[in-house]
Amino acid sequence: MSDSRQIPSRAEISFVVNGESTTVRAYPMERLLDVLRHQLQLTGAKEGCGEGECGSCAVLMDGTLVNSCLVPVLQARGANIITIEGLAAGETLHNLQEAFLECGGAQCGICTPGMILAAVHLLNRKPEPTIDEIREGLSGNLCRCTGYSQIVEAVADAARRRSTA
Amino acid sequence: MNNDRIVGNSVPRKEGRDKVTGRSRYVDDMILPDMLFGATVRSQIPRGRIKKITFGPGINWNEFVIVSSKDIPGKNCISLIGDDQPCLVDQFVNHPEEPILLLAHPDRHVLPRAVESVSIEYDPLPAIFTIEESERRAEIVWGEDNIFKTYLIEKGDVDSIWEKATYIVEGEYATGAQEQLYIENNGMIAAFDAAQGITVWGSLQCPYYIHKALMALCSLPAEKVRVVQMETGGAFGGKEDYPSMIAAHAALLAIKSGKPVKIIYDRMEDMVATTKRHPSRTRHRTAVSRDGKILGGEVDFTINGGAYATLSSVVLSRGAIHAGGPYYWPNVRIRAKAVATNAPPHGAFRGFGAPQSLFAMERHMDRIARTLGLSPVEIRRRNFLQPGQTTTTEQVVREPIDLGKLLDRALEVSAYHAKRQRFANENELGNIKKGMGIAAFLHGAGFTGSGERYLSSVVGVEGCADGSVRVLVSSTEFGQGTNTVLSQIAAEALGLPYENVTMAQPDTLQVPNSGPTVASRTVMVVGKLVQSAAMGIKQTLISSNLLRETHTPDEFRSACRRYVAEHGQFRSWSRYEAPADIFWDDQKYRGEAYAAFAWAVYIAEVTVDLTTYGVSVNDFVALQEVGRVLHPLLARGQIIGGVAQGIGFSLYEKVVWQNGRMQNGQMTNYIMPTSADLPPTRVFFEELGNVYGAHGAKGIGELPMDGPAPAVVNAVEDALGIPFDSVPLLPEDIMDRLTSLSPMSGVSAEGGDR
Numbered sequence: 001m002s003d004s005r006q007i008p009s010r011a012e013i014s015f016v017v018n019g020e021s022t023t024v025r026a027y028p029m030e031r032l033l034d035v036l037r038h039q040l041q042l043t044g045a046k047e048g049c050g051e052g053e054c055g056s057c058a059v060l061m062d063g064t065l066v067n068s069c070l071v072p073v074l075q076a077r078g079a080n081i082i083t084i085e086g087l088a089a090g091e092t093l094h095n096l097q098e099a100f101l102e103c104g105g106a107q108c109g110i111c112t113p114g115m116i117l118a119a120v121h122l123l124n125r126k127p128e129p130t131i132d133e134i135r136e137g138l139s140g141n142l143c144r145c146t147g148y149s150q151i152v153e154a155v156a157d158a159a160r161r162r163s164t165a
Numbered sequence: 166m167n168n169d170r171i172v173g174n175s176v177p178r179k180e181g182r183d184k185v186t187g188r189s190r191y192v193d194d195m196i197l198p199d200m201l202f203g204a205t206v207r208s209q210i211p212r213g214r215i216k217k218i219t220f221g222p223g224i225n226w227n228e229f230v231i232v233s234s235k236d237i238p239g240k241n242c243i244s245l246i247g248d249d250q251p252c253l254v255d256q257f258v259n260h261p262e263e264p265i266l267l268l269a270h271p272d273r274h275v276l277p278r279a280v281e282s283v284s285i286e287y288d289p290l291p292a293i294f295t296i297e298e299s300e301r302r303a304e305i306v307w308g309e310d311n312i313f314k315t316y317l318i319e320k321g322d323v324d325s326i327w328e329k330a331t332y333i334v335e336g337e338y339a340t341g342a343q344e345q346l347y348i349e350n351n352g353m354i355a356a357f358d359a360a361q362g363i364t365v366w367g368s369l370q371c372p373y374y375i376h377k378a379l380m381a382l383c384s385l386p387a388e389k390v391r392v393v394q395m396e397t398g399g400a401f402g403g404k405e406d407y408p409s410m411i412a413a414h415a416a417l418l419a420i421k422s423g424k425p426v427k428i429i430y431d432r433m434e435d436m437v438a439t440t441k442r443h444p445s446r447t448r449h450r451t452a453v454s455r456d457g458k459i460l461g462g463e464v465d466f467t468i469n470g471g472a473y474a475t476l477s478s479v480v481l482s483r484g485a486i487h488a489g490g491p492y493y494w495p496n497v498r499i500r501a502k503a504v505a506t507n508a509p510p511h512g513a514f515r516g517f518g519a520p521q522s523l524f525a526m527e528r529h530m531d532r533i534a535r536t537l538g539l540s541p542v543e544i545r546r547r548n549f550l551q552p553g554q555t556t557t558t559e560q561v562v563r564e565p566i567d568l569g570k571l572l573d574r575a576l577e578v579s580a581y582h583a584k585r586q587r588f589a590n591e592n593e594l595g596n597i598k599k600g601m602g603i604a605a606f607l608h609g610a611g612f613t614g615s616g617e618r619y620l621s622s623v624v625g626v627e628g629c630a631d632g633s634v635r636v637l638v639s640s641t642e643f644g645q646g647t648n649t650v651l652s653q654i655a656a657e658a659l660g661l662p663y664e665n666v667t668m669a670q671p672d673t674l675q676v677p678n679s680g681p682t683v684a685s686r687t688v689m690v691v692g693k694l695v696q697s698a699a700m701g702i703k704q705t706l707i708s709s710n711l712l713r714e715t716h717t718p719d720e721f722r723s724a725c726r727r728y729v730a731e732h733g734q735f736r737s738w739s740r741y742e743a744p745a746d747i748f749w750d751d752q753k754y755r756g757e758a759y760a761a762f763a764w765a766v767y768i769a770e771v772t773v774d775l776t777t778y779g780v781s782v783n784d785f786v787a788l789q790e791v792g793r794v795l796h797p798l799l800a801r802g803q804i805i806g807g808v809a810q811g812i813g814f815s816l817y818e819k820v821v822w823q824n825g826r827m828q829n830g831q832m833t834n835y836i837m838p839t840s841a842d843l844p845p846t847r848v849f850f851e852e853l854g855n856v857y858g859a860h861g862a863k864g865i866g867e868l869p870m871d872g873p874a875p876a877v878v879n880a881v882e883d884a885l886g887i888p889f890d891s892v893p894l895l896p897e898d899i900m901d902r903l904t905s906l907s908p909m910s911g912v913s914a915e916g917g918d919r
Binding site: 037042043044045046047048049050051053054056083084085087088093097100101102103104105106107108109110111112113116131134135136138139140141142143144145146147148149150151152 | 175177178180181182183184185186187188189190191193194345346347348349350396397398399400401431432643644645646798799801802805806807808809810831832833837839840841842843845846
């Protein structure tokens, strides 16, 4: 929010978020998560644990899934970042978002943005994963509501749709 | 009218689109102008008297708003059932992490250092932490005897049965604390204005609990307290009572500063300071006849409530009533007791006492089977409650439930017998041991006994100017599907498309008190009221000659528009009325404990790896009778999610205590199951219906938490031939037991009871 005195001065840091170039003034060691949420109002990334365990703050950075609570914003300089807000094309949902809706992959919704981005990342690397590969691929993202089955089914469903599209 | 086009179908989750696009607004996503951030200074000792508070050097304390118990305008308590829990410690600390002071500042980053810079000197007092220490009463830490509440349930004449028994089987069982671990931490924003009073927005289950607590704390009339639920990222009971505390803290800071104040807990604060599942100890002593029938028994069920009474009496009640399981007890005496210790108060967590006492019951059934040389299947089959028989509280089973049939089906779909036989052979060799475990159980839906009568819930349905309808309830959505299912019910009642029904945001200024969102009551009790309030809308339109009994959605919308245009606001209310045939005696703890029970048989297949001592669940069958299933996708999601939490409770989730404080308050060292840890749970529903629930629905939310722990631990016994009687059951527990056994009495020698 406001400044705090004992921290070094802010720097200008530029990167691309959801296809748009942006420049923020931030402390170099500020968490990417806080910059996204507070400066850019991209509140889809959530803080669940603040230590990289739960994955609810996950975003894609240069195609890699990162926990934005562990990324100092300086590291994002020049990066291409995709958050959950950048996944749908206008009102047309991404096929994983559709699949999460249809298969019951979202319950309370707090892990959903990170989980969907983890699934995007998985399917980019492995377009036709087995069920075990999906379970393994999403195991860095915790969900307390679903017991994961309907998330796994959503990812399998999205992969199927993509391969038959 | 075309019946059941909507109810029974998996319509899209009402708020689903916002959730998958990241648009949903949770409390930490909300910012108000001029908002301060709040933090809590907590006790570092379990028990003692505060001597001195010092605000340390290096901090400009003038920048901070500081609140102590002296700033409380009304009563220093979090009003719930009793008023024993203070909002802020005045003098005496009764548990670690107890709130003492509140700080607020415009910059959230400076708060942690400020909190650390407050030093508190204490005169420490001796503290107690376990059920046994509390029972010994070396220290009295609550009331006159450390006892929050006791219940006695008595049926028949237990004392006369022992001499008739062929077998007397005894066992003691224990369950640990469990953290709810919703992924969204607790959080609250408060704003104060002398004219409008206090408003709070937050992550919560029960708006009117907070409303009540804030009225007492702030000495404000009902109309000057407003509570609004934001999208809530999981709760599981963990946001039933503690949000009242956080709302109280935010409110005090907002009143003192004159600015909005946001308090968001980080994960560690949430884990160490807020409620968990009550640890429990259950003792069974059971008289059994030669042919394997339970003649009667004594059950002693004790839970550790922590430092204040909070919800312990109610958790105890549900645990006690479920302690006999789905079995017929001609004679029984259940003594239940909630005791005080110097730990943060334990509270609500999905199942609410039942997972604890049912773990004991279902482990004990396997112990009885083993003692008698019967199979776990047979001992259950011979003792299942039958229609016409009575439960431990002498409630007559009126529904045509056939537990034997549920068991048969579960055995069939799990391939129980074939697998057990195969494992018996395969387990002879090697370090991989497999086993099958059964749990049969029941879960009462709605508040216990007279609870629903006291709650007297009210629901509203509003006909809107555009012809759509809006449901007005304080029942909250936190993932279970409240919004979706209540909308289905209203749409069905009015013959409208599901899309024509919206849900009002739970806001005490806008919605009536439909009761707390707990106790698996929302679909069954609140849903029924939504149905009847919706019918009120329809009847009004019909009696105003705007609508015929049989109508199209267009005709309804047009009639509704006309009515609103002519008369203005158009609302219909429905209040809970207890069914005439439900009787409950609060003194004797006897009668109709619940309007309906859900029934279930769960079967777990596990592998124990004797190299790592790790247990994995390979297959899980969850078969239940929950009345009519109104939304198959959501219902299945509830069951699978509950089973996952139950497997966590069984095999992963251990709270490590030291001097009453949780030592592993991080997701790094408190381990919940990941997607790679869980089996593909297979869910089956039997649908008998239920005359008391909307469209024949019963409660479903808590049921799946009850079965996994005993099913999994029974399966471990089946695999190893060694009984384990407490959860969580971690690899080190198994290693300790196996390595302490002499080589000759090793695993294969004990070899199972097949």
